[in-house]
Amino acid sequence: MDTVLLECRGLTKAFGATRAIGDVSFTARAGRVLALVGENGAGKSTLMNMIAGSVAPDRGEVAVGGEPLRGGPAAHAAAGIAMVHQELSLFPNLTVAENVLLGREPRGWLGIDDGRLVRRVGALLDDLELDIAPSAPVSRLSPGQRQLVEIAKAVAVAPRVLILDEPTSSLENPQVDLLYRITRRLTDGGAAVVLVSHRLDELFRFCDDVVVLRGGVKVAESRMSDVTRDGLISAMVGRDVTQLYPPRGRGDGTPVAGLRGVSGDGLHDVTFTARAGAIAGVAGLEGHGQALVAEILAGARAPRAGTVTIDGNPVRLRSPRAAVGRGIGYVPPERRTEGLLFGLGVDENVTVVAGRAVNGGWLRRPKREAAAVDRVVRRLRLTASSQRQPVSELSGGNQQKTLFGRWMLHPALRVLVLNDPTRGVDVGARAEIYGLLRELADRGVAIVLVSTDMQELLGLADEITVMYDGRVTGVLDGASATEEQVMRLAVGEAA
Numbered sequence: 001m002d003t004v005l006l007e008c009r010g011l012t013k014a015f016g017a018t019r020a021i022g023d024v025s026f027t028a029r030a031g032r033v034l035a036l037v038g039e040n041g042a043g044k045s046t047l048m049n050m051i052a053g054s055v056a057p058d059r060g061e062v063a064v065g066g067e068p069l070r071g072g073p074a075a076h077a078a079a080g081i082a083m084v085h086q087e088l089s090l091f092p093n094l095t096v097a098e099n100v101l102l103g104r105e106p107r108g109w110l111g112i113d114d115g116r117l118v119r120r121v122g123a124l125l126d127d128l129e130l131d132i133a134p135s136a137p138v139s140r141l142s143p144g145q146r147q148l149v150e151i152a153k154a155v156a157v158a159p160r161v162l163i164l165d166e167p168t169s170s171l172e173n174p175q176v177d178l179l180y181r182i183t184r185r186l187t188d189g190g191a192a193v194v195l196v197s198h199r200l201d202e203l204f205r206f207c208d209d210v211v212v213l214r215g216g217v218k219v220a221e222s223r224m225s226d227v228t229r230d231g232l233i234s235a236m237v238g239r240d241v242t243q244l245y246p247p248r249g250r251g252d253g254t255p256v257a258g259l260r261g262v263s264g265d266g267l268h269d270v271t272f273t274a275r276a277g278a279i280a281g282v283a284g285l286e287g288h289g290q291a292l293v294a295e296i297l298a299g300a301r302a303p304r305a306g307t308v309t310i311d312g313n314p315v316r317l318r319s320p321r322a323a324v325g326r327g328i329g330y331v332p333p334e335r336r337t338e339g340l341l342f343g344l345g346v347d348e349n350v351t352v353v354a355g356r357a358v359n360g361g362w363l364r365r366p367k368r369e370a371a372a373v374d375r376v377v378r379r380l381r382l383t384a385s386s387q388r389q390p391v392s393e394l395s396g397g398n399q400q401k402t403l404f405g406r407w408m409l410h411p412a413l414r415v416l417v418l419n420d421p422t423r424g425v426d427v428g429a430r431a432e433i434y435g436l437l438r439e440l441a442d443r444g445v446a447i448v449l450v451s452t453d454m455q456e457l458l459g460l461a462d463e464i465t466v467m468y469d470g471r472v473t474g475v476l477d478g479a480s481a482t483e484e485q486v487m488r489l490a491v492g493e494a495a
């Protein structure tokens with residue numbers, strides 16, 4: 001073991017005027033997990049895509065077992081490289097089994113042998129301890145389950161080098177444990193794994209070695225056991241981030257918006273209050289109703305029974321647009337399908353809800369608009385080649401920042417509902433977003449934060465509402481709550 005399996009030599013890639021990766025070399029060894037870290041836009045995905053063969057380098061080469069690879073993705077796959085991409089790529093209307101063995105289905109006389117397909121994938125899922133039905137359509141799975149299916153699909157080819165580009169961004173703790181066991185099994189079998197993640201705890205737990213990228217170049221390389229958490233952060237962001245979470249507020253303002261006795265779609269008699277000046281966290285295991293609470297508050301879904309209240313009065317929010325009209329903003333969890341205007345620039349995405357206020361009227365004032373967008377870009381450390389760069393060309397974390405940034409310009413924001421707003425966002429920008437949420441709260445906005453990131457809720461929320469099976473099982477004081485208390489309520493036990 002410990003022999004070099006994957007070697008990158010002088011990889012270089014530019015997109016137009018943007019240097020995404022400049023002359024990067026590193027190796028990954030058999031039996032080891034390598035962490036690849038860096039800020040949003042540092043070039044991680046571009047580098048991994050070059051290794052997987054889906055992006056052609058301008059210069060440099062990738063070798064596996066000493067053999068330089070020539071040709072596209074098929075040649076890289078044939079050499080034993082498999083990759084789980086940052087954005088999910090499953091076909092929602094095919095089944096789990098069809099997705100996992102896509103293009104490699106077992107065939108009989110009459111074409112694809114469905115029985116064998118389902119059995120084979122079923123055995124693989126069992127072996128990986130994934131509790132997912134092979135015949136279920138992918139559209140019925142939760143985001144976390146979809147991510148696990150992507151991983152199963154990559155593992156199904158028994159790769160020598162497995163690349164995981166932020167595989168845990170929508171996984172919760174038990175699923176992360178599962179992934180840990182899967183990667184260890186691969187490395188025990190002599191494979192090399194490269195893991196890209198912004199979750200530091202996980203990196204320290206999973207990884208043996210680490211490579212740090214900043215602005216497309218390698219700035220550090222080490223054994224994981226030789227680096228400290230703070231050292232890693234400052235290598236990544238080029239400065240110290242001493243405080244991730246801002247000081248807490250008072251959190252006892254007047255109720256602004258809420259749900260009263262809401263039921264249906266899996267919810268049971270949910271009552272919830274968002275207060276001016278406070279950050280109200282909503283915790284729970286995936287699929288226990290937290291997302292529905294966010295959608296109902298944001299006007300994206302109507303409650304079947306019960307009411308939405310604003311300033312104590314029942315209201316009917318007919319659409320997200322109607323909610324915006326009442327000062328309710330929403331950051332949805334699925335940036336690719338909800339919320340972002342992919343073909344348009346950062347500028348248009350950021351000014352889409354507050355354009356009129358930014359311009360001071362219906363007429364566009366390009367200078368004022370550009371200045372407002374610039375404030376958002378700087379504050380969030382959003383990396384884009386220009387304000388006009390289409391959002392489709394941004395790195396995943398910078399897309400997420402764009403989605404969040406538009407609410408910074410809304411002049412009459414009263415409630416901001418967020419579902420996993422820091423998914424895929426680097427640690428420096430996360431500190432910035434947390435600071436901004438607290439600033440908004442201090443200005444009187446009621447923040448509703450649905451998150452799968454327990455540390456984030458414990459660090460930031462003034463109050464944590466925990467859900468299980470569509471019910472509220474408890475409301476904890478954010479400053480004193482412990483992880484254990486939240487977990488108990490989240491599995492339906494008393495805190």
Ligand SMILES: Nc1ncnc2c1ncn2[C@@H]1O[C@H](COP(=O)(O)OP(=O)(O)OP(=O)(O)O)[C@@H](O)[C@H]1O
Pocket residue numbers: 015016018019020038039040041042043044045046047086383384385393394395396397398424426
């Ligand atoms: N197709 C493209 N066209 C133009 N620019 C691109 C394209 N793909 C990536 N870039 C740019 O290359 C740089 C590196 O992007 P990359 O996606 O590799 O970053 P990353 O480190 O994976 O970030 P994140 O943590 O946000 O996923 C960014 O500045 C990005 O805007």
Ligand SMILES: [Mg+2]
Pocket residue numbers: 044045046086165395396397
């Ligand atoms: Mg990326």
